[in-house]
Amino acid sequence: MAAFIAKQMMGSQLNAVKGQLPGGGDGGDEGDKEKEEEAERERLEAIREAEERRKEKHRKLEEEREGMRQGIRDKYNIKKKEEIVPEEPAMPDNPLMRKKKTPEELAAEAEAEDQDEFTKLKNTIETQINEVKQQIEEKFHILSGGKCILQ
Structure with a gap:
């Protein structure tokens, strides 16, 4: 076993040396x-x-x-059971074996994600504006002595 391993390790190096020797002969390499x-x-x-x-x-x-x-x-x-082929195969347990998404699916997901981010941002801005609006109305209501000036 050891001789086999030594031959495998040294074989390629010995072949390289044989080609460099003067009597190595390049004509045999092509054949x-x-x-x-x-x-x-x-x-x-x-x-x-x-x-x-x-x-x-x-x-x-x-x-x-x-x-x-x-x-x-x-x-x-x-009766022979007829195999029903599901149109959408179930996701495999192994995430490496899942179906790869097409560029269109990836773009649609990115757009949906952007819309979600945009919607969240829009909602937070709207709530902040409404809070500021209420504060301004309360201050004007107090300053006018109970009479609403903003109409």
Whole structure:
């Protein structure tokens, strides 16, 4: 195990040194690169074919299972449940898996938030104005001796 780890750690450094040595020869590098690229293409092709075979196998198994299920349903007169797809999927428990918002939704939320802030500000200003108005009316009412001058 230790030899494997040492080889993995030192292998790339040894390869770099081999290329710098006078007898290293640069001509072999081009052939090695082509071989490596070909090997990589073959590996990717093999992975793709294996994945296709796996998917086909699972599709066939699922067809067989569905046939068995249908046979049981027919035997016992059970109706197949129809899957109802909810139009709006429920929010997942994991916040990282939630649906991403579109720019339009983000803009609408920002506008609503601004309106809320604006409405709050407007309400506070209106209440302050009403308080000042009441204070002024009280002072004028006292100064006029009970007669309202502001009419």
